[in-house]
Amino acid sequence: MKPALQLRVQAQLALTPQLQQAIKLLQLSSIELEAELNLALESNPLLDIDESEPEEEVEEFVPAEHTPSAAVEAGDSNSAEPVDSTPDFDDVPLDLGADSHDYRAGTAASDEEGMEAQDAEAEDLRDHLLWQLNLTPLSAPDRGIATAIIEAVNDDGYLEETNAVLAQSLAGLFAVSEDQVEGVRHRIQRFDPVGVASRTLGECLDVQLEGLDAETPGLAKARQLVADCLDLLARNDRTRLCQRLRVSDGELDTIIDLVRSLNPKPGAGYSNAAPEYVAPDAYAHKVNGRWQVSLSPHCQPRLAINEHYASLIAKVRRDDANYLRGQLQEARWLIKSLKTRAETVLKVAQAIVQAQASFLDFGAEAMRPLVLRDVADEIEMHESTVSRVTTRKYLHTPRGTFEFKYFFSSGVATIDGGAASATAIQAMIRKLIDEEKAARPLSDQALALELNRRGISVARRTVAKYREALNISSSNERCRLD
Numbered sequence: 291m292k293p294a295l296q297l298r299v300q301a302q303l304a305l306t307p308q309l310q311q312a313i314k315l316l317q318l319s320s321i322e323l324e325a326e327l328n329l330a331l332e333s334n335p336l337l338d339i340d341e342s343e344p345e346e347e348v349e350e351f352v353p354a355e356h357t358p359s360a361a362v363e364a365g366d367s368n369s370a371e372p373v374d375s376t377p378d379f380d381d382v383p384l385d386l387g388a389d390s391h392d393y394r395a396g397t398a399a400s401d402e403e404g405m406e407a408q409d410a411e412a413e414d415l416r417d418h419l420l421w422q423l424n425l426t427p428l429s430a431p432d433r434g435i436a437t438a439i440i441e442a443v444n445d446d447g448y449l450e451e452t453n454a455v456l457a458q459s460l461a462g463l464f465a466v467s468e469d470q471v472e473g474v475r476h477r478i479q480r481f482d483p484v485g486v487a488s489r490t491l492g493e494c495l496d497v498q499l500e501g502l503d504a505e506t507p508g509l510a511k512a513r514q515l516v517a518d519c520l521d522l523l524a525r526n527d528r529t530r531l532c533q534r535l536r537v538s539d540g541e542l543d544t545i546i547d548l549v550r551s552l553n554p555k556p557g558a559g560y561s562n563a564a565p566e567y568v569a570p571d572a573y574a575h576k577v578n579g580r581w582q583v584s585l586s587p588h589c590q591p592r593l594a595i596n597e598h599y600a601s602l603i604a605k606v607r608r609d610d611a612n613y614l615r616g617q618l619q620e621a622r623w624l625i626k627s628l629k630t631r632a633e634t635v636l637k638v639a640q641a642i643v644q645a646q647a648s649f650l651d652f653g654a655e656a657m658r659p660l661v662l663r664d665v666a667d668e669i670e671m672h673e674s675t676v677s678r679v680t681t682r683k684y685l686h687t688p689r690g691t692f693e694f695k696y697f698f699s700s701g702v703a704t705i706d707g708g709a710a711s712a713t714a715i716q717a718m719i720r721k722l723i724d725e726e727k728a729a730r731p732l733s734d735q736a737l738a739l740e741l742n743r744r745g746i747s748v749a750r751r752t753v754a755k756y757r758e759a760l761n762i763s764s765s766n767e768r769c770r771l772d
Contacts, residue, residue, distance in 0.1 A: 312627040316634060316675070319682035320569045320589055323631075327591055336614065336621040340594035415447060415486070415560035416440055422481045428474075431464040435474040439487055447486040447557025448494070449475065483556035491554055492516045498552045508545040511535050515545055523549070526766070570686035572639035574650060581647060583639050586686075590632040593625050637669040638679045642697045644668075649697070650687055654717035659710070660698050702748055710746050716756045718744070723762055731768040 318326060331337050419440045428436060438459055442451040453468035453475075460466055478487045479497045488494035495516040502509055514535060515523065522531050523546070532542055571589040575582055595618065603614045645664065648656035662680070666673045680694035699712040719737055726732045732740070734757065738750045762768075 308623050308627070311623055312630055313678070315627050315631045317678040317681055320571055320586070322682075323589075324591070327593070327628075330624060331593075334617050334621055334624075335599045336596050336617040337624070338594050338596040340592040413560065415443065415445065415557040418560055419443070419478065419481055419486065423478075426477075431460075431466055431470070432474050434460050434464050435466055435471050436478055439471070439475055439478055443487055443557065445557055446555040447483065447488070449487045449489055483553065483559070485553065485556045488556075492520055494554065494556065495549065495552045499548075506548065508541065508548050511537060511541070511545045512548045515549060524767075568684050568691060570691055571635055571683045572685050574639070574643050574685060574687045576650070576688070581643055581650065583636070583643050585632060585636050585639075589635055591628065593621075593628065595621055595625075634669075634671070634675065634679055635683060637671075638665060638676060638683075638694065639685055641665045641668045642685065642694060646697050650689065653689065655714050655721070657697070657699065657711045657713040657717070659700060659712075661700065662698065702746060702752070712756065715741065715746060715748060716760055718746075719753060719756055720760055720762070723757075723768070726768075731765040733765040736765075 315323065315326070331339070420437070423433070423436050423440065426436075435456065438456050439449060442456065443449055453471040456471050457466050457468055475487050479485060480501070481487075484501050485494040485497045488497060496513055499509060499513050499516065515531070519531055519534050522534065528539070528542060532539065535542065535545065537545065570586050572586060573584050599614060600618060603611050603618070606614070642660075642665065643650070645658060645660050645668075648658060662673045662676045666676045669676075680698065683694045684691050685694060685697075696713075699714075702710050702712065702715060718741065722732060722737055722740060734750045734754045737757070738748055738753045741748050741753070757764075
């Protein structure tokens, strides 16, 4: 093949460093943004903190009158229009320092010696069991076995490791048999909470029953039930339970009440998982009948150019001047990207509040169908940009703090040609189940018929999908033994 030169015209999108930085900042959560800016302040001498007092700005909406019935119709028009104003970046408050998370009131969080009060670490199940083990006289091999058992107990309080595995784990320290492990396990089962280190639900409940007074009504039959009839109890088969236990209906009620008083997960109350906190990126509140939206200070930190270092550019050597110019350009890009980020988050929050004003007024049952394209068209941005903004960003409302994504859901057709959001339908299903009779729970078909009667065209399998998404059991499992 003979080599030749060819000319081609091609258009492609190039991600400039400025655009890459803007995209990166846009998808960061408020906590990640704070960490990113702290690194920038440490590495760039041209960046500084603007400590001037900001003026608070609030965005207002005047939504049209909403009713719960109108909230689920896609055809309804919303006359709410956002005030066309963007907050001045110079008026954005900063909260970057170590004191930004200090929520103490006055000196209430400090003791008499001026030391900051600190929350004690929550005691978990293993700490609680080890504390009891330290108060229990045991031989060295038994203490090693007990420690191994306690370390193997899961968060619900059950032991999944076999005696053989536990004995093998101690082979380097003690020569113990499986019978020794079993004996120590029985002893730990009597620790608080009673039933811990059990291997099955029936064994856990039986250990708790064993510790009750021998004169407790129905005790013997209750132990028989947890040993042999838990499957019948799970299926609510009263007839076979009475036959198997040879008791009357009244006696069965006493037995079931006794079993219900037990704790099926003895370790559940000792979780030391630290609570997760989120910092809202925007706030929605109603003042004089109007919804107002404002950005959180965490969402709009205030940075400025360090004038001292900027003035040195004209005075230092060429290499140093080139370095300072580069840092100055990066500082300006960062400040511009932060301003763009704050404006974009505010626009998305505005669009969400405007679209979901019915939810803010009436609750989840009034949630309207909303997809990313709706917001993208409203604020004239791409869907991918809206998707980045709605990730790990939170809106604080009088009904709670929700991730932006919570307000988005697909729509289900209504009989009159409108649409109801999936979130609203789930709220209706939960309400119907909460109001059902315990002895006659509503089946998925009955729920579908009730929703159809209310004008929402939904199939039984769709109801089943929404019910499972709400972690609600089926009607057979919800049926209670009275």
